[in-house]
Amino acid sequence: MFSTTDGWGARHLHAYALRPGLRRELALPDELLEPVRRALAAPTEARLRALAEALAEQPSPDQGPLEAIELQVFARRYDPATLAPSGELLRGLVVRFDER
């Protein structure tokens, strides 16, 4: 009931594909919007791992083997005095694909 500024709608997620010599931020495709929202609401390891595996299946313009997908979930915080926003890393996870 309207208790905090922190809700899944005020969080955001970054995803990166790691290849040899390359770290590229991934655009989150529309078909993964639901899993992304769920990961924002409750960024558990299982949920982030499933999302990373789904992102690894996406076509990529980059060459070279996919080494890992890195995911970061941020929450927006506000300074109590000035209200200046900052991003707090709630959870980060690197899911490796080169060791499989």
Place this chain on the structure above:
Amino acid sequence: MNADLAARLSLLALLLHPVGAWPERAGLLALAGVGLLSARALASTTLWLGVAALAAVRVLRDWPMSDNHAYLLVYWSLALGLARVSAAPEASLARNARLLLGLAFAFASLWKLGLSPDFLDGRFFRVSLVVDERLAPWGRWLAGVDRDSFDALRDALARHVDGPLPRPLELPALPDGLARAARLATAVTAALEASLALAFLLPWRRLAALRDGLLLVFCAGTYALAPVEGFGWLLVAMGVAQCDPARRGTRWLYLAAFVLIGLYATLPWDALLAGASSRR
């Protein structure tokens, strides 16, 4: 009589504000229609257990993003169904409605007063009156500044930030009217919800008038600001169910609150408040 009225209001709320994805939405609409048209269906445990089951499917499907009133709908429809098979349906439903209202406000108070790091210091309302589109019409009106200045403030507060900013951000100052309103809203909301929790959880009969009065004030005020009519209607239905049958006038007030919440949801607040601002 209160139980039937509460049941009808609950179904009417589902018809006026359909919820869930299409399979459960279709099922809920069908059950609501049947229950409103047939007194026998309205009194049927099966209908209410069906509503509870579909409402539970909605919560599970949306997990973990469901709003709090989605859970409340499950508990409330379960209470409506179980009351029908109890020896004293009216009394059973009244008790469960009172306890559900008390617990809903107790948990809301727990969040606001204990768990949330940014409610009691006023940050929630200072930020939400600007960045939350549902509250922003009121924020713009309270701020008393032109739209461009308000939008600049919103953009500054809602900017995308990863980690701390490299240097302190020069934020536009929060207008005095908005800051004062945020402080007032914080204090009134916290006090009102804690009072509601106590009034509904304490079992004393002499609190009946206080319970109804507080809940009616809450509904008449909150849902003008927060367009969450489905939640408001649910609270009104539960308020009716727990209302002392001898207090007929109060029942009418609950019906008026139901209509008022619907009216709030249809009013063009942005245009009305912009007009009010220009006349200041």
